Structure formats: C-alpha cells, structure tokens
Amino acid sequence: MNSSTRQRMSHQARRQQLMTVAWNLVREQGSDALTLGRVAEEAGVSKPVVYDHFGTRHGLLAALYEDFDLRQNAIIEAAMNAAGDSLTDRAYVVASSYVDCVLTHGREIPDVLSALDSTPELAEVKRKYQHDFIEKFRGWFSEASLPQASMWGILGAADAISNAVVSGDISQQQGLAELQALIIKLVERHQ
Numbered sequence: 001m002n003s004s005t006r007q008r009m010s011h012q013a014r015r016q017q018l019m020t021v022a023w024n025l026v027r028e029q030g031s032d033a034l035t036l037g038r039v040a041e042e043a044g045v046s047k048p049v050v051y052d053h054f055g056t057r058h059g060l061l062a063a064l065y066e067d068f069d070l071r072q073n074a075i076i077e078a079a080m081n082a083a084g085d086s087l088t089d090r091a092y093v094v095a096s097s098y099v100d101c102v103l104t105h106g107r108e109i110p111d112v113l114s115a116l117d118s119t120p121e122l123a124e125v126k127r128k129y130q131h132d133f134i135e136k137f138r139g140w141f142s143e144a145s146l147p148q149a150s151m152w153g154i155l156g157a158a159d160a161i162s163n164a165v166v167s168g169d170i171s172q173q174q175g176l177a178e179l180q181a182l183i184i185k186l187v188e189r190h191q
Contacts, residue, residue: 015053018043019067022060023108031111036060062125064112069129072101073136080140087184090140095158095179099172102162109166113159130155141183144190157182 009017021043025034036057040050054060076097083093102109116122134151158179165175 011053014045014049018045018050018053019063022064023067023105026064026108026111027105031061031115034060034115058119058122061112061115061122065116065125065129068101068105068109068112069132072098073133075101077136087141087143087187088180091180091183091187092176094137094140094183095176098158099162099165099175099179102159102166103172109162141187144187146186146190150186150190154183154186 018039022034022039025038025042034057036050036054037047039060040047043050050060054063076094079093079097080090083089113126116126134148134155137151137154138146161170161175161179164170165172170178
C-alpha cells in the first residue's frame, strides 16, 4: 500500500485495518505479542497512528473485546429473531450462535479474555459486556425468572464449553448439545 493510499483512508477504515492486524497478531502469535508498535509495524503505519486510535495496549485489548462482543451479539440477536418459539429452538440458537462465534475466532478469544483479566480496568470492560449479554439472555427467556446466579452460570458455561470446543477437548456437537441442555434445564427450573 503506498503512502497516498494510507493517507486517504478514513478514520473508521484505518481503525478497522488496525483491528484486523491486531486480530491476526493474536491469532498467529498470541496476545503477548500484541503491542501498539507491533500493530503499527504490521499495518505499515507509524506508532502515533495506532496510539491515536487506541491510546494504550489496554485500549487496544478493550477495542478487540468490544469488536468481538458486538459481532457475537449481532449474530445471536439475528438468530434469536429468526428462531422458533419453543424453548428447545431458542436454547439451540443461543448455544450454537455462542459456540460458533467463538469458533470463528479460534484461540484469539481465550487469549484476549485472559489479557483482559490482567488489570482492573480491562476486567471492568469485560464485565460490562457480560452484564449486557445477561440482560439480553434474560429477555430471550423471559418466561422464566432466572436468578442472577443462574445467569452467570450460563455465561460461564458458554465460555468454558466454547473454549473446550476451540481447544479440541470436546467436539462442536458435544458442546452445542451440552450448552443447549443446560439452558433448557435452567429455564424450566425457574418457570
């Protein structure tokens, strides 16, 4: 890419390019290799360009998680809007959408999630998105009065099962079936 093309890129297009480079770095080398300087080098831009978009490495990690969360929620939301009315159908849609989205990102998501837990500020970013997901889940299964502990249990199970599928400890089908069964049991228990 020549310098005149780089200069013409909009702020949003540049941010997306930098995010793509960052995801590729995490995928290929893990989150420890993720630095603003490294992203700049791989994107063919100067460090100040990357600092302008993310400020710090923590800002970049938060942006990556936000990017993942927005895509994941959009996929699940669209699937839930198209799902049947039965509890079995809705539980399957949530389980499959969650696992599929994590699978799409592979090992990057566990790496980014682990890095997010490295500071209180980043852990708070993660918690905000977890709370958002819990509220959506509560709406999708409004026929039940799910206690907060159950909501956190489903989210923890979804993360753990998805990570086990990504690492090859269980098959995708096993993960989907188990997560779907857990959702159904919890919802039925609190109806």
